[in-house]
Amino acid sequence: MKTYLNPSPEQWPLLAQRQTVASADLNETVKSIFNDIEKRGAKALKKYTQYFDGVTLENLKVSETEIEKAAAEVSADLQKAIQTAAENIKRFHQSQKEISKKIETTSGVFCWRESRAINTIGIYIPGGTAPLFSTVLMLAIPAQIAGCKNIILCSPPDKKGNINPAILYAAQLTGVTQIYKVGGIQAIAAMTLGTDDIPKVDKLFGPGNQYVTSAKQYAQQLGTAIDLPAGPSELLVIADDSCDPEFVASDLLSQAEHGGDSQVILITNSEKIVSKVTAAIEQQKAVLPRQSVVEKALENSRALVFETIQKGIEFSNFYAPEHLILVVEDAENKIGLIENAGSVFLGNYSCESAGDYASGTNHTLPTNSYAKNYSGVSLDSFVKKITFQKLTSKGLQNLGPTIELMATAEQLDAHKNAVAIRLQKLQNGDYN
Amino acid sequence: MKTYLNPSPEQWPLLAQRQTVASADLNETVKSIFNDIEKRGAKALKKYTQYFDGVTLENLKVSETEIEKAAAEVSADLQKAIQTAAENIKRFHQSQKEISKKIETTSGVFCWRESRAINTIGIYIPGGTAPLFSTVLMLAIPAQIAGCKNIILCSPPDKKGNINPAILYAAQLTGVTQIYKVGGIQAIAAMTLGTDDIPKVDKLFGPGNQYVTSAKQYAQQLGTAIDLPAGPSELLVIADDSCDPEFVASDLLSQAEHGGDSQVILITNSEKIVSKVTAAIEQQKAVLPRQSVVEKALENSRALVFETIQKGIEFSNFYAPEHLILVVEDAENKIGLIENAGSVFLGNYSCESAGDYASGTNHTLPTNSYAKNYSGVSLDSFVKKITFQKLTSKGLQNLGPTIELMATAEQLDAHKNAVAIRLQKLQNGDYN
Numbered sequence: 001m002k003t004y005l006n007p008s009p010e011q012w013p014l015l016a017q018r019q020t021v022a023s024a025d026l027n028e029t030v031k032s033i034f035n036d037i038e039k040r041g042a043k044a045l046k047k048y049t050q051y052f053d054g055v056t057l058e059n060l061k062v063s064e065t066e067i068e069k070a071a072a073e074v075s076a077d078l079q080k081a082i083q084t085a086a087e088n089i090k091r092f093h094q095s096q097k098e099i100s101k102k103i104e105t106t107s108g109v110f111c112w113r114e115s116r117a118i119n120t121i122g123i124y125i126p127g128g129t130a131p132l133f134s135t136v137l138m139l140a141i142p143a144q145i146a147g148c149k150n151i152i153l154c155s156p157p158d159k160k161g162n163i164n165p166a167i168l169y170a171a172q173l174t175g176v177t178q179i180y181k182v183g184g185i186q187a188i189a190a191m192t193l194g195t196d197d198i199p200k201v202d203k204l205f206g207p208g209n210q211y212v213t214s215a216k217q218y219a220q221q222l223g224t225a226i227d228l229p230a231g232p233s234e235l236l237v238i239a240d241d242s243c244d245p246e247f248v249a250s251d252l253l254s255q256a257e258h259g260g261d262s263q264v265i266l267i268t269n270s271e272k273i274v275s276k277v278t279a280a281i282e283q284q285k286a287v288l289p290r291q292s293v294v295e296k297a298l299e300n301s302r303a304l305v306f307e308t309i310q311k312g313i314e315f316s317n318f319y320a321p322e323h324l325i326l327v328v329e330d331a332e333n334k335i336g337l338i339e340n341a342g343s344v345f346l347g348n349y350s351c352e353s354a355g356d357y358a359s360g361t362n363h364t365l366p367t368n369s370y371a372k373n374y375s376g377v378s379l380d381s382f383v384k385k386i387t388f389q390k391l392t393s394k395g396l397q398n399l400g401p402t403i404e405l406m407a408t409a410e411q412l413d414a415h416k417n418a419v420a421i422r423l424q425k426l427q428n429g430d431y432n
Numbered sequence: 433m434k435t436y437l438n439p440s441p442e443q444w445p446l447l448a449q450r451q452t453v454a455s456a457d458l459n460e461t462v463k464s465i466f467n468d469i470e471k472r473g474a475k476a477l478k479k480y481t482q483y484f485d486g487v488t489l490e491n492l493k494v495s496e497t498e499i500e501k502a503a504a505e506v507s508a509d510l511q512k513a514i515q516t517a518a519e520n521i522k523r524f525h526q527s528q529k530e531i532s533k534k535i536e537t538t539s540g541v542f543c544w545r546e547s548r549a550i551n552t553i554g555i556y557i558p559g560g561t562a563p564l565f566s567t568v569l570m571l572a573i574p575a576q577i578a579g580c581k582n583i584i585l586c587s588p589p590d591k592k593g594n595i596n597p598a599i600l601y602a603a604q605l606t607g608v609t610q611i612y613k614v615g616g617i618q619a620i621a622a623m624t625l626g627t628d629d630i631p632k633v634d635k636l637f638g639p640g641n642q643y644v645t646s647a648k649q650y651a652q653q654l655g656t657a658i659d660l661p662a663g664p665s666e667l668l669v670i671a672d673d674s675c676d677p678e679f680v681a682s683d684l685l686s687q688a689e690h691g692g693d694s695q696v697i698l699i700t701n702s703e704k705i706v707s708k709v710t711a712a713i714e715q716q717k718a719v720l721p722r723q724s725v726v727e728k729a730l731e732n733s734r735a736l737v738f739e740t741i742q743k744g745i746e747f748s749n750f751y752a753p754e755h756l757i758l759v760v761e762d763a764e765n766k767i768g769l770i771e772n773a774g775s776v777f778l779g780n781y782s783c784e785s786a787g788d789y790a791s792g793t794n795h796t797l798p799t800n801s802y803a804k805n806y807s808g809v810s811l812d813s814f815v816k817k818i819t820f821q822k823l824t825s826k827g828l829q830n831l832g833p834t835i836e837l838m839a840t841a842e843q844l845d846a847h848k849n850a851v852a853i854r855l856q857k858l859q860n861g862d863y864n
Contacts, residue, residue, distance in 0.1 A: 077837055078837055078838070078841050080834075081833075081834040081837040081838050081841075082838065084538075084831075084834045085834060085838060087537075088537035088538055088541070088543075088831075091535060091537045092535050092537055092543045095533050095535045096545070098530075101527050103523060103524050103527045103792065105519075105520035105523045105524055105791060105792035106516075106520055106791075106792075109520070109786070109791050109792070111520075111524045111791055111792045111793050113528070113793075113810070114767070116770070116771050116772070117771075118804070118805055119771065119772075119804065129843060130842045130843040130844065131841070131842065132842065133838075133841070133842070134838060134842060166841055202804050202805040203805045217653075221649075223661070223800075223801075223802070224805070225805040225806060229655070244857070246853055246857075247850070247853065247854055250846070250849050250850040250853045250854075251850050253846040253849065253850070254844070254846040254847045254849065254850040256846070257844060257845070257846040257847070258844075284846075284849065284853070288845055288846050288849070289843075289845055290845070290846070294846070331822075332822065335546070335820060338548070338818065339548050339549075339551065340548070340551075340816070341818050342818070342819075343818065343819040343820075343821070344818060344819070344820045344821070345820075345821055345822075346820065346821065346822040347822055347823070348854070349822075349823040349824060349825050349827065349828040349854060350821050350822050350823045350828075351823075351828075351850040351851060351854065352847075352850065353835050353839055353844075353847040353848070353850045353851055354541070354821065354823055354828070354831060354835055354851075355819075355821055356835075356839075356847060357834070357835045357838045357839065357847075358831055358834045358835050358838065359537060359538075359541050359543055359821050359823065359831065360535065360537035360538075360541070360543045360821075361543050361545075361819040361821055362819065366816075368655075369655075370655070371816065371818075372550070372551065372634050372816075373550055373634040373635045373656070373657040373816070374657060374816065375815075375816045375817040375818075376817075376818075376819060378545070378817060378819075380812065380817070383807075384772070384798075384803065384804075384805070384806065384807045385807040385808075385810060385812070386770065386773050386774070386775065386776060386803075386807070386808075387774075387775040387776070387787075387793040387794065387808060387810075388767060388775075388776045388777075388778065389775070389776070389777055389778065389782055389786065389787055389791050389792075389793055390763075390764065390777075390778040390779055390781075390782050391779070391781040391782045391783075391786055391791065392781060393781050395781065396781040396782075396783075396786070399516075399520075399786060399790055399791065401513075402512075402513040402516045402517060402789070402790045403785050403786055403788075403789045403790050405509055405510055405513040406510070406513050406514065406517060406565075406566060406789045406790065407785055407788075407789065409510050409513075409563070409565070409598055410562045410563065410564060410565070410566060411561060411562040411721075412562065412686070412689060412690075412785075413689070413720055413721055413722070414682070414685040414686040414688070414689040414716075414720055414722070414726070415686045415689070415784075415785040415788060415789075416785070417682050417685065417686070417716065417720070418679070418682040418683050418685070418686040418783040418784065418785045419783060419785055419786075421678055421679065421682045421716070422679055422682075422780070422781060422783065425676070425678075
């Protein structure tokens with residue numbers, strides 16, 4: 001982790017740079033798999049599953065029996081932990097429900113909006129050694145609260161043709177309606193286009209490697225909404241003397257273990273803190289199993305020392321971190337200064353892993369400086385907000401002349417006429 | 433307008449089809465203009481303005497003097513109408529402000545979210561004969577309420593090098609911070625990349641032709657957020673005997689005059705209503721100036737007769753119209769059935785043009801069935817919602833074991849360690 005003292009604003013763009021992974025242009029691969037699945041459906045899906053996941057499957061759909069059996073394999077302790085996390089996530093996302101307010105903008109003109117669930121959503125959960133059941137909670141719980149009718153989950157099977165029991169347990173607990181053993185580009189293609197088995201979804205959620213990311217981008221071009229643009233995970237910690245350097249070190253490491261392309265940034269107003277945190281990182285790192293991953297991530301990471309915490313927050317706004325830990329004196333009174341961040345953790349006891357798993361906030365967040373223009377996943381991500389309006393005859397009489405004038409000025413005569421014809425009948429006394 | 437009696441669900445996909453405009457692949461054109469503007473900035477902008485808009489400009493930025501002068505050219509009546517509309521739009525969008533609620537999900541674990549304005553937004557307003565000042569109101573007013581620091585507006589100049597006075601008046605009224613005389617792909621490129629003159633924006637808003645649409649898609653690939661995927665405008669009217677057929681006809685025509693690619697759909701439970709509406713359309717159409725446009729739009733349009741209004745609403749949900757007028761008995765009690773729509777107008781006096789201009793709702797709405805998975809523009813479109821959390825030491829003690837168990841099961845040891853190291857110190861009595 002290289003240290004920079006009082007970097008000047010000219011240096012900021014370089015210091016805010018993420019590691020750019022030279023991603024292969026996967027467009028052609030993605031298109032050809034989409035075309036194949038559009039033409040041959042389940043047959044093509046099974047072929048790709050055989051090829052990429054090394055397993056021949058009769059049925060892609062996970063049966064009720066399989067789910068029950070798998071759930072029983074999850075230890076009682078882990079079941080309880082997942083339940084606790086699920087309750088917190090539910091509580092927080094339920095608080096995001098919007099209460100409809102009817103506004104009378106002009107006398108007799110009433111406007112309001114109401115939320116409606118997106119009908120069918122698709123959740124992609126990557127395979128690999130670690131089962132990301134926490135992401136199932138983060139996506140299926142708000143979908144369930146929103147009232148999505150179909151909550152589809154796709155995840156690649158292991159060599160034995162199974163999905164990890166913890167994923168199935170979490171899916172069952174959170175109201176996922178259908179689960180399919182299919183991964184990669186082919187899973188995204190199936191949910192985008194629909195097959196005989198797998199329903200076409202309205203919106204796609206979930207993380208994935210560069211193949212999945214490319215496939216989601218292509219899906220978006222075809223009209224399927226997606227949760228967020230993708231990028232490697234990142235953490236920025238702003239710490240002053242009130243921090244415990246060992247805690248800070250543990251948080252930076254928890255982010256670094258996500259992948260070699262992760263980035264962690266430490267911002268402080270004291271060089272001493274940098275030394276202490278660096279020393280603690282060396283010590284804690286020694287016992288971690290994913291050392292090579294952590295070391296690779298730390299190579300892309302930086303410590304920045306600013307004269308004031310306020311200047312540090314300015315840099316943080318420029319960087320727009322996915323996760324921001326603010327462990328400074330009087331942290332809660334400084335949050336007004338925060339402009340760009342995915343999720344913010346305040347004080348010594350709010351470690352990032354609390355939000356990753358169980359505090360209740362969502363862990364699907366904007367990376368790669370997208371916190372400047374995107375929000376993380378929330379209940380909002382699973383609904384559309386529809387506006388409604390009702391004008392009474394009086395309301396139209398009050399507002400009509402305004403509309404007529406504006407329509408005329410925009411040279412839209414039929415727009416004007418829609419008002420004029422009504423006002424005329426009202427004036428004639430045909431209505432009241 | 434062709435009529436269909438009780439179309440079967442098998443026919444619905446065909447009946448819900450929008451007119452597909454064979455759009456040229458503009459990717460290469462878009463990329464080359466973006467590249468040129470990235471390299472040569474204002475010089476390239478001026479070149480394209482000369483080429484596409486036929487005018488040579490010294491300054492692309494509209495000066496304060498020009499704005500003042502133009503505003504004075506707008507008639508007092510139109511100024512007042514714009515002000516009235518602006519007040520209603522402000523009132524309704526202000527009601528969309530979210531009040532932050534702090535939730536204690538577990539004892540000692542506090543989660544909440546707060547909105548922050550997107551810093552810099554770009555508004556594109558097309559040129560042409562009709563000045564779309566109403567779109568300025570719809571985009572700049574919520575941006576101002578959100579607190580966006582820079583509200584940039586680009587619009588192509590006319591042959592004399594001017595932007596329509598009504599657009600400048602609306603921009604001045606609604607807090608637009610900078611206005612530039614630049615249009616088309618080059619305007620979108622300038623706002624996406626930034627030039628010496630024009631700031632790089634975080635999010636792009638506004639309508640446009642296929643060139644602008646392609647450029648916005650490309651901007652999105654480069655990381656700039658956009659308001660909505662584009663498509664031709666559309667209206668679906670559901671009417672029963674309680675409707676006034678002349679009013680319905682006027683609404684269908686107001687939609688049809690937008691463009692030859694617009695679509696209008698009439699749904700009713702009575703063939704008589706179709707005849708009456710069709711007759712009224714013929715009559716009203718005769719006096720409209722944009723007759724050829726209207727006729728072209730009506731060619732893509734349909735009347736569907738269902739046995740019940742409820743069935744008609746089902747079709748409407750399948751179609752997912754941008755605008756939906758519901759003029760049926762007891763309309764307000766039927767809105768619970770509406771699942772997919774951009775904006776809904778209830779009863780005989782709620783004509784679409786009210787929402788297009790002045791009632792207060794936004795007119796930037798999802799078209800082309802995107803109402804299934806996208807909301808229209810609202811205050812939400814101009815903010816990010818950042819989550820915050822604070823765990824007290826007790827909070828971490830309560831939730832810590834849950835996080836540790838989940839992190840272990842996901843094989844993320846450093847995530848577990850971030851909790852363990854804190855719990856250990858608390859147990860040692862180092863903190864309280």
